[in-house]
Amino acid sequence: MPELPEVETVRAILEKRVVGKTVRDVLIRYEKIIKNTSSEEFAARLKGAKLTDISRRGKYLLFIFDKAILLSHLRMEGKYLLAADNPYSKHEHVVFFFTDGSELRYHDMRKFGTMHLFETTDLISVMESEPLKKMGLEPFDDRLTPDYLAGKIANSKRSVKSILLDQTIISGLGNIYVDEVLFLSRIHPAAPGGTLDRASLKLLIENVRIVLNKAIAYGGTTVKSFQATDEVSGRFQNYLMVHTKAECPSCHRPVSKIRVAGRGTYLCEHCQIKPAGADYL
DNA sequence: CGCATTCCCTGGGTGC
DNA sequence: TGCACCCAGGGAATGC
Structure with missing residues (x-):
């Protein structure tokens, strides 16, 4: 079950492997993962978006694109697969196709994970919106006393x-x-x-x-x-x-x-x- | 308002 | 081997 250390590990790996890539298309195979928009809007918004950074807040991953910000919570079993020339497994619910031909697949056996897409590049406004709005202090924040x-x-x-x-x-x-x-x-x-x-x-x-x-x-x-x-x-x-x-x-x-x-x-x-x-x- | 409970999911384990 | 059943749990929604 991914907690902060696991999410941070995933973040660091994905930062090295996928930052800089541009989304060519998105395939949503299980719609309920997407929480705050339709599958169509989700895919349309990310098409042509370039991933500029990957951050973290609590157990949320923040994919920072040049035209949107995507929050991803892995919940119990979510994981990202980088190698992907095999057929889709029944647990692969969202697939990001990049312009260089590579793919990033979101795999979640229990379907508990969530994604929220924001049509802004302003990180502050995303932090101040649900679901991050109510998050408590980061464990390493000096204000945690x-x-x-x-x-x-x-x-x-x-x-x-x-x-x-x-x-x-x-x-x-x-x-x-x-x-x-x-x-x-x-x-x-x-x-x-x-x-x-x-x-x-x-x-x-x-x-x-x-x-x-x-x-x-x-x-x-x-x-x-x-x-x-x-x-x-x-x-x-x-x-x-x-x-x-x-x-x-x-x-x-x-x-x-x-x-x-x-x-x-x-x-x-x-x-x-x-x-x-x-x-x- | 505060805290507890229910729900979402499916693979793995158990008992028959 | 198959089938019914229960369990695991993060966070949103619901209940008291």
Whole structure:
């Protein structure tokens, strides 16, 4: 499941491989991927558009063309395929044909991914429109501080896992990395946000950055069907501490799998302690 | 308003 | 082997 490190890995690869190309045509094989316009308008707008840059906001990829901006969210299983002289698979939903004869295919087994096309080249206005408008701070933004988090979750009974997964607070974290961050921070995933003190919030922010930096350095996590592209796999799965693990790397007790914030959650019940005085669970 | 639940999808796993 | 069933989950929509 692509989270920030996986999206960033895809972004970097596509930047090298497709920036500078011009769209000759677009084929939409599954219309529901396109969210804010018709398939016809989508294809017509991109015909003749030159890709000048690829950016990222949270888990969204931003394809910056010279006459439009395309947002792409990979959700669970979306990926881009660069080599494409074979017949279409049933999971290839959008195909970009470039004037140099190459193709970029969007592949999404679960059809959960989304695309939004904006008929502007003004990045600021796109950032201020849905769906990016409500995005929270990037994890590496200097404005992400314990005070910022405290302001968002003061007295909140929501679980800290739910808070970290909330894209309107911090953008880019998903299930895997939240489990890892909470393990490193020795905080229980179900701990209510309001019970966390400033030191805990500071620790969480530090560990968010440590985990994401390491995951980006290793090219993301290859899990189940996720690969960065058809030819690149991430390696961070080899460095996971608790997510999908059977044994705690710290105390060697069994790792528990429970449900928090509607997500399968891995934790060490021994190492990830509840805040003092918490009476939940 | 805040938080929880439902929905969108399909491959993989399970039980019979 | 086949079939019914359930599960995984990010984010929008809906519900309380």
